[in-house]
Each structure stands twice: as structure tokens, then as C-alpha cells.
Amino acid sequence: MSSDLLDAMTALEKDKGISKEVLIDALEAALISAYKRNFNQAQNVRVDINEGLGQIKVFARKEIVETVEDQRLQISLEQAKAINPHYELEDTVEIEVTPKNFGRIAAQTAKQVVTQRVREAERGVIFSEYIDREDDIMTGIVQRLDHRYIYVDLGRVEALLPLTEQMPNESYHPHDRIKVYLTKVENTTKGPSIMVSRTHPGLLKRLFELEVPEIFDGTVEIKSIAREAGDRSKIAVHAEDAAVDPVGSCVGQKGARVQTIVNELKGEKIDIVRWSEDPVTYVANSLSPSKVLKVIVDEENKATTVVVPDYQLSLAIGKRGQNARLAAKLTGWKIDIKSESDALEQGLLSESDNHEESLLESEELPSDFDESEEQKSNTEDE
CATH class of the missing domain: 3.30.300.20 (K homology (KH) domain)
Incomplete structure (x- = not known):
């Protein structure tokens, strides 16, 4: 694993608040997928990432059985004891199966998947931030308008102000600052969806x-x-x-x-x-x-x-x-x-x-x- 990728993960953790552990988990899942796809392997494998050495190793996980029916998933007790005499039936043996050219192929696939996971994790961070503000008031800036919604910038996300939630005595223009009430915060495949209201x-x-300390x-x-x-x-x-x-x-x-x-x-x-x-x-x-x-x-x-x-x-x-x-x-x-x-x-x-x-x-x-x-x-x- 290149030091650039590790540095990038460290930077993402610092700049976007996305846990490095989340990124490592995503990278491991990506490498397992890359291994199975590129090397036509259907066995149960585990990927080990050594951050200190920057090394990636792939281990095939096999169950110890008396009679082997599927060599991709099972290993005999005799073969297992040849590796380690302490193994017993139903134990799991890990055998390194890292291909020689795995690094280059895996890195290409890993970067694509990690990018997607980073995007999903970032959406999750934003969702977590705004779900706590549901049924609360926020100040936003009107961005644009169409026949269905007014799009209000709340900082890290754009909220939707439906026509039915707009006050009849108001007109809205881009760059107007307005206070809105967050009625619904949902996590969708396209990211957090936030509905706001001026009539609630x-x-x-x-x-x-906000205005009366005695109420607050x-x-x-x-x-x-x-x-x-x-x-x-x-x-x-x-x-x-x-x-x-x-x-x-x-x-x-x-x-x-x-x-x-x-x-x-x-x-x-x-x-x-x-x-x-x-x-x-x-x-x-x-x-x-x-x-x-x-x-x-x-x-x-x-x-x-x-x-x-x-x-x-x-x-x-x-x-x-x-x-x-x-x-x-x-x-x-x-x-x-x-x-x-x-x-x-x-x-x-x-x-x-x-x-x-x-x-x-x-x-x-x-x-x-x-x-x-x-x-x-x-x-x-x-």
C-alpha cells in the first residue's frame, strides 16, 4: 500500500472528520472484492493491512474438517497439523495467498471503492449533524427557486422549502437570509434530504x-x-x-x-x-x-x-x-x-x-x- 494512500486517509480524517478506521474497513472490503474479481477466487479470504509497513496481505480462511468437499473453503486435519500441530477439527486456518501482482490491480479498484465509501461516510457525518437539529430553527440563505421548492443553503447542505410551507405574505429572492424550521431530516442514497418550513x-x-430568556x-x-x-x-x-x-x-x-x-x-x-x-x-x-x-x-x-x-x-x-x-x-x-x-x-x-x-x-x-x-x-x- 502506497504511503500516498495512507497520507490521503489521514488528511481526510483531519479535514472532513471521517474516521480513519472507517476508511481502513472500506479499503479492506475493496481489496477482498478486487482479489475475488481479478483472480477468479471464490474462497473466504481476509485482508490484513499493516499501516506501519504499508503492506497488504491476503489470507485464505479454511475450516478444518475430516473429509474435504471444497478445497477453496476447507482443509483436512492432517494438512492443518502440518502447518501447526495445535490445530483441531472445526478450527479455522489462515493461509497467505497474496498474488505477486496484487498491489497494482488492487490499488486501482481500492481507490474507486474508497472514494465511494468516503462519500457515503461524509454524507453520514452531515446527516448526523443535521438529524440533531430536527424540530429546531436555523438561518439559511436562499439559493434558487423553482415551481416546487425554494432551495435554502444551511451551510453543509441544501434544504428544501416546499411551496406549501412558504408564507403567503412573503416573497423570496436569491441571497435572502431567512430563518427556517427543520421538519424532516432523512438519509437518502443521494445524501441527506432536509425539509424546512416557514409556516410550522x-x-x-x-x-x-430565542427572543424571550424566560422561555429559554x-x-x-x-x-x-x-x-x-x-x-x-x-x-x-x-x-x-x-x-x-x-x-x-x-x-x-x-x-x-x-x-x-x-x-x-x-x-x-x-x-x-x-x-x-x-x-x-x-x-x-x-x-x-x-x-x-x-x-x-x-x-x-x-x-x-x-x-x-x-x-x-x-x-x-x-x-x-x-x-x-x-x-x-x-x-x-x-x-x-x-x-x-x-x-x-x-x-x-x-x-x-x-x-x-x-x-x-x-x-x-x-x-x-x-x-x-x-x-x-x-x-x-x-
């Missing part, structure tokens, strides 16, 4: 973990996320420590933290609500920014009837029913919204109820939120 709720969760360290927990990518999302948060305001932590000073996430998602609106184990409170909070007067819970059918002031009915339902739909996804409860006047007619609300008191406990509205404008927008859309 997990992207929103990871962005909050576990002080504040994200309980649930409902998202209609590019338009609106709702996120329910909770803190075990009563002294910690989970909503305020996510919003940040003057809304700085949530605004960073909104900017990354190109203006997607985000409602941050306080989670509660009480379905009445939780459902009321989930319908933010609408005020809620009463929540009637049907535990058996996991359904609720929510009463809101007449002037806030369109706000509670939202554009195309979006606010109610997201609230139902967030809480896992069916939500039927009724106006105050309808609830009175149907006996769901009595005159003695305090109609002015809202059940809403959350604080997600920004300081400059104009409720009348939001309600007007919802009404016009309907």
Missing part, C-alpha cells in the same frame, strides 16, 4: 425561545400555539411563579420582544394570552382582544358557549371567523360565540349578571391598539 407552529415557538430558561412555558401563517397566531403562556408575568415577559419592554418576532414573520399578528387550567378563564383569554362576559362549559362534549357584548361580536369572531377559529385550536375546546342580546333572549344570560365585567385576564393588547379600528376592519371584511 414550531417556528413561532423557537423564535420566542423555563421560567415561562409555552402551553399551546395556534397559527395561520402570515396572518395571525395565538400563543398561550404560563409561569409557575406567581411573581412572573408570562405575557409581559413575551411582549417585552414597549413590545420590543414580540415586535422582533413580528418583523421576522413579515407582519404576522401575534396574540399572547395567559394560559389557565380553568376552561372558563382560558377560553375567555383566548378570544383576546375581544371582551368576554360569560363562558358556559359543556365538559362532556368539550364545548363552550361564549357571550360577548353586542358591539364586540365581530371582533370576537374575527375576519372570516379567524379569531374564534384560532381560539378553538389554541384551547382544544369548541367555541360557540353569542352576542349579549341573543344570550338574554335564549336565557343564557340573566338581567342580574354583571354585563360590564369582562372575564378577560390577559394583557396582550399593545399600548397603541385601536379596538374600534380592529372591529371596523372585521365588520367590513364580513
Whole structure:
């Protein structure tokens, strides 16, 4: 074995992180294949590579039997004892069968196979690196676009962003830097295949973990996320420590933290609500920014009837029913919204109820939120 080949393996181990042992194993398999193919041998052989001396030897492995039926695979006890008197039946004897011109023929074949194994090993290294990033967020650079995918460079591999995982309010151009969520990492014959998303709720969760230290360290927990990518999302948060305001932590000073996430998602609106184990409170909070007067819970059918002031009915339902739909996804409860006047007619609300008191406990509205404008927008859309 030439010193150049050994030097090349050492360099590959250093530069690409591919174990030298993996390369030696690949080389041994290649040499066995080369021996059998070039010398028309079908016997069981082993290749020994001496790295220090740079020598390659081929040994035929034969089983010791009483009666030899196949001389390529078997040897008699008498012949075996002539080699070593300590051999017994069913032992394996190794006999060197290295051809004189084996080195030149084997080297040509070995280089081809080793190159293939190196490529496979390198793919394995890349796969191992990215499989640990599945369900995580990464920053990539848009490389090119076609009618099916956007190809995003993640460093050592190109990820695929399918059309269905692209945000409808975004346009993508080559060299754009975007954050993507790794949804699937697979090892294929052509190398690692990575699918990414801009619409997955997990992207929103990871962005909050990046921007909100209290979420990253576990002080504040994200309980649930409902998202209609590019338009609106709702996120329910909770803190075990009563002294910690989970909503305020996510919003940040003057809304700085949530605004960073909104900017990354190109203006997607985000409602941050306080989670509660009480379905009445939780459902009321989930319908933010609408005020809620009463929540009637049907535990058996996991359904609720929510009463809101007449002037806030369109706000509670939202554009195309979006606010109610997201609230139902967030809480896992069916939500039927009724106006105050309808609830009175149907006996769901009595005159003695305090109609002015809202059940809403959350604080997600920004300081400059104009409720009348939001309600007007919802009404016009309907």
C-alpha cells in the first residue's frame, strides 16, 4: 500500500472528520472484492493491512474438517497439523495467498471503492449533524427557486422549502437570509434530504425561545400555539411563579420582544394570552382582544358557549371567523360565540349578571391598539 494512500486517509480524517478506521474497513472490503474479481477466487479470504509497513496481505480462511468437499473453503486435519500441530477439527486456518501482482490491480479498484465509501461516510457525518437539529430553527440563505421548492443553503447542505410551507405574505429572492424550521431530516442514497418550513407552529415557538430568556430558561412555558401563517397566531403562556408575568415577559419592554418576532414573520399578528387550567378563564383569554362576559362549559362534549357584548361580536369572531377559529385550536375546546342580546333572549344570560365585567385576564393588547379600528376592519371584511 502506497504511503500516498495512507497520507490521503489521514488528511481526510483531519479535514472532513471521517474516521480513519472507517476508511481502513472500506479499503479492506475493496481489496477482498478486487482479489475475488481479478483472480477468479471464490474462497473466504481476509485482508490484513499493516499501516506501519504499508503492506497488504491476503489470507485464505479454511475450516478444518475430516473429509474435504471444497478445497477453496476447507482443509483436512492432517494438512492443518502440518502447518501447526495445535490445530483441531472445526478450527479455522489462515493461509497467505497474496498474488505477486496484487498491489497494482488492487490499488486501482481500492481507490474507486474508497472514494465511494468516503462519500457515503461524509454524507453520514452531515446527516448526523443535521438529524440533531430536527424540530429546531436555523438561518439559511436562499439559493434558487423553482415551481416546487425554494432551495435554502444551511451551510453543509441544501434544504428544501416546499411551496406549501412558504408564507403567503412573503416573497423570496436569491441571497435572502431567512430563518427556517427543520421538519424532516432523512438519509437518502443521494445524501441527506432536509425539509424546512416557514409556516410550522414550531417556528413561532423557537423564535420566542430565542427572543424571550424566560422561555429559554423555563421560567415561562409555552402551553399551546395556534397559527395561520402570515396572518395571525395565538400563543398561550404560563409561569409557575406567581411573581412572573408570562405575557409581559413575551411582549417585552414597549413590545420590543414580540415586535422582533413580528418583523421576522413579515407582519404576522401575534396574540399572547395567559394560559389557565380553568376552561372558563382560558377560553375567555383566548378570544383576546375581544371582551368576554360569560363562558358556559359543556365538559362532556368539550364545548363552550361564549357571550360577548353586542358591539364586540365581530371582533370576537374575527375576519372570516379567524379569531374564534384560532381560539378553538389554541384551547382544544369548541367555541360557540353569542352576542349579549341573543344570550338574554335564549336565557343564557340573566338581567342580574354583571354585563360590564369582562372575564378577560390577559394583557396582550399593545399600548397603541385601536379596538374600534380592529372591529371596523372585521365588520367590513364580513
